[in-house]
Amino acid sequence: MxxxxxxxxxxxxxxxxxxxxxxxxxxxxxxxxxxxxxxxxxxxxxxxxxxxxxxxxxxxxxxxxxxxxxxxxxxxxxxxxxxxxxxxQIIIQHQRILTPELAATIAQYGYTPGLENDDPQGDPDSFLYYVQAIRETCGQAPAVVFDVSRFFVQLYPRFSREQIIRSALDLFLYCREAALPLILHLIDHKTLQGGRDRWVPF
CATH class of the missing domain: 3.40.50 (Rossmann fold)
Structure with a gap:
């Protein structure tokens, strides 16, 4: 392990x-x-x-x-x-920006593309599908960068907490089965209310 x-x-x-x-x-x-x-x-x-x-x-x-x-x-x-x-040797870019071509370029220079979730209009499974697509087209196993706060903020309340948590678990299980590096971005809050301006380092 x-x-x-x-x-x-x-x-x-x-x-x-x-x-x-x-x-x-x-x-x-x-x-x-x-x-x-x-x-x-x-x-x-x-x-x-x-x-x-x-x-x-x-x-x-x-x-x-x-x-x-x-x-x-x-x-x-x-x-x-x-x-x-x-x-x-990991270079991170957001999901909305990192195309298969750019991910392949990162790999060609000897780096591992780091795929960070960022899809305000997506559904709970869209990041997993994106990771799978980049892995298939890039020719190299990527690192998965999971921004916990962003994942929930972008999906809730359009989707239930149960759906979101289940999709996060599916992503983690996929990373384990595919032996993909997993990086967690963790953020703390000054208060339970408020937006990103109240986020602080964990």
Whole structure:
């Protein structure tokens, strides 16, 4: 059985404009070895990479999260420089953006495409079908990134909690049977009422 690892994203540095340097220092100070970094616009990308090279301890494992990148040339502009940084080789993109062609491009550069659920108009099973389709067309087993809060917020109350939970369980069982890496995005709430603006790091 693969071990369960707990990491952070650079959302822990929300008050510092999601700064990578602040995030990496937080990880080092709290002995956290897994960090997800959301990639900045290409104009800011070189500076961000220099921060990683300066503050990236060897034991730290990085996962990358792409911004909205819709074209193959722009995606490649991100992929090429990232090869110089040791990482967990997973690059995450949202379901609405990551087409089979873009997923295949990520795989061609030696990375594992990370498929993150994001379908406001979908039904409880649409993400599972999407994962299956990308797996069949991409030629490489993807990683499944399950944003727990988004999954429920986008589906409820159009669908019952029971339907949503059952679909989440079906997804987990599929990942286990297909031996797909599973990453859970967990969020806490300042209050039980309110929207995304009240979400805080878990």
């Amino acid at each position: 693969n071990p369960c690892r707990i990491g952070i994203a650079n959302s822990v540095a929300k008050q510092e404009n999601y700064d990578w340097e602040v995030t990496l220092r937080f990880a080092r100070r709290n002995d956290i070895s897994l960090v997800q970094l959301y990639l900045p616009p290409l104009s800011q990308f070189p500076r961000a990479l220099s921060q990683v090279r300066t503050h990236h301890p060897q034991r730290l494992r990085l996962i990358w999260h792409l911004p909205p990148v819709h074209s193959k040339p722009q995606l490649i502009d991100y992929l090429k420089p990232l090869k110089s940084i040791p990482s967990d």
